[in-house]
Amino acid sequence: MAVIYLDNNATTRVDPRVVEAMLPFFTESFGNASSTHDYGAAIAPALKDARKQVQALLGAEFDHEVVFTSGGTESDTTAIFSALETAPGRNEIVTSSVEHPAVLNVCQNLERLGRARVHYIGVNASGDLDLDAFRAALSDKTALVSIMWANNETGKIFPVAELAALAKAVGALFHTDAVQAFGKLDMSLKDTGVDLLSLSGHKIHGPKGVGALYVRKGVKLSPLFRGGKQERGRRAGTENVPGIVGLGAAAALAHQTLAADSARVKALRDRLETGLLAAIPLSRINGGGDGRLPNTCNISFDYADGEAILHKLDQAGVAASSGSACASGSMEPSHVLRALNIPPFALQGAIRFSLSRETSESDIAKVLAVLPEIVADVRGKSPLWVEVRPSQVA
Ligand SMILES: Cc1ncc(COP(=O)(O)O)c(C=O)c1O
Numbered sequence: 001m002a003v004i005y006l007d008n009n010a011t012t013r014v015d016p017r018v019v020e021a022m023l024p025f026f027t028e029s030f031g032n033a034s035s036t037h038d039y040g041a042a043i044a045p046a047l048k049d050a051r052k053q054v055q056a057l058l059g060a061e062f063d064h065e066v067v068f069t070s071g072g073t074e075s076d077t078t079a080i081f082s083a084l085e086t087a088p089g090r091n092e093i094v095t096s097s098v099e100h101p102a103v104l105n106v107c108q109n110l111e112r113l114g115r116a117r118v119h120y121i122g123v124n125a126s127g128d129l130d131l132d133a134f135r136a137a138l139s140d141k142t143a144l145v146s147i148m149w150a151n152n153e154t155g156k157i158f159p160v161a162e163l164a165a166l167a168k169a170v171g172a173l174f175h176t177d178a179v180q181a182f183g184k185l186d187m188s189l190k191d192t193g194v195d196l197l198s199l200s201g202h203k204i205h206g207p208k209g210v211g212a213l214y215v216r217k218g219v220k221l222s223p224l225f226r227g228g229k230q231e232r233g234r235r236a237g238t239e240n241v242p243g244i245v246g247l248g249a250a251a252a253l254a255h256q257t258l259a260a261d262s263a264r265v266k267a268l269r270d271r272l273e274t275g276l277l278a279a280i281p282l283s284r285i286n287g288g289g290d291g292r293l294p295n296t297c298n299i300s301f302d303y304a305d306g307e308a309i310l311h312k313l314d315q316a317g318v319a320a321s322s323g324s325a326c327a328s329g330s331m332e333p334s335h336v337l338r339a340l341n342i343p344p345f346a347l348q349g350a351i352r353f354s355l356s357r358e359t360s361e362s363d364i365a366k367v368l369a370v371l372p373e374i375v376a377d378v379r380g381k382s383p384l385w386v387e388v389r390p391s392q393v394a
Pocket residue numbers: 009010070071072073074100102148150151152177179180199200201202209210211325
């Protein structure tokens with residue numbers, strides 16, 4: 001049975017054209033960019049091209065603003081540590097309560113170590129940031145504001161240009177975790193005040209274990225990894241050349257078809273949501289409305305067990321998730337959905353479908369065909385549903 005893969009916010013299939021671009025860099029062109037012989041010299045143009053491809057998709061001004069890393073987690077960590085180190089006299093971070101653990105756990109650890117004071121700004125039921133609390137948290141002690149461009153669980157998009165301007169006004173750096181936004185939105189980065197931005201290859205049909213940190217020209221970066229002089233001394237370690245070439249190729253492919261892909265994927269996502277809401281009583285979109293990534297649908301089926309639904313979907317050949325990949329399996333309700341304050345009877349029954357340019361109409365039709373029965377079946381076995389809700393549905 002061919003699996004219908006609707007977990008693209010967790011990771012994507014590597015595009016075969018990306019694999020093709022990477023292959024020569026494992027065998028023929030395997031050199032080290034730092035070597036002076038011909039094998040090494042052959043690498044530099046490939047790295048340069050990849051940097052330009054990433055820069056183009058970001059809408060950044062200069063290619064040397066792109067520093068290659070091992071992925072979103074390393075980029076986030078680098079940005080946060082660097083901001084604290086390069087802002088003497090400032091030790092506060094302003095972030096949100098719905099960030100990915102790659103930001104939240106770093107912040108919590110810095111607090112534990114006594115190295116930073118962190119303000120976690122909440123969101124309302126639609127997932128919008130509490131702007132009053134955000135403004136109130138900013139001060140001349142703020143070293144860094146770190147707010148994600150788009151949320152991985154709900155797809156909610158944050159107003160990064162506006163937030164960056166507010167950060168600037170108090171002299172703080174602005175970082176955004178754009179791991180989910182990169183390749184899905186037109187970013188036009190040079191028109192924003194973003195100083196630091198994290199992105200990752202494996203969310204855009206590129207390879208895992210490679211990403212980048214955008215560092216706006218003129219912003220000081222204190223490297224997380226110290227050693228060799230790679231990446232202009234900003235990230236030591238022999239470059240992951242095949243990975244970087246793959247990231248560049250994936251960025252170039254995403255750039256070519258971004259507008260058309262977004263529109264098509266959004267239409268499919270909307271069809272999925274409309275169909276599910278109509279067919280399944282007591283279902284709700286979490287953090288919905290406009291201003292969302294076109295590919296993401298986070299939906300709750302009240303009084304149902306999300307893990308049981310996922311298991312049955314899996315058996316029916318559909319892969320989805322019950323929150324962020326890191327949260328699923330732990331049975332802990334997602335910190336993002338808790339921050340949205342959705343009622344407890346909706347928390348456990350949340351499912352995330354995340355589409356990609358590879359999603360087809362028939363994939364969506366299949367989910368619409370199987371899910372109503374799965375939810376009814378799972379609810380039928382839930383004592384909570386049997387006792388509390390049966391009067392609500394025919
Ligand atoms: C918003 C966000 N930030 C950071 C990461 C971590 O990226 P990586 O897997 O490349 O380390 C992810 C991955 O799920 C993510 O969704």
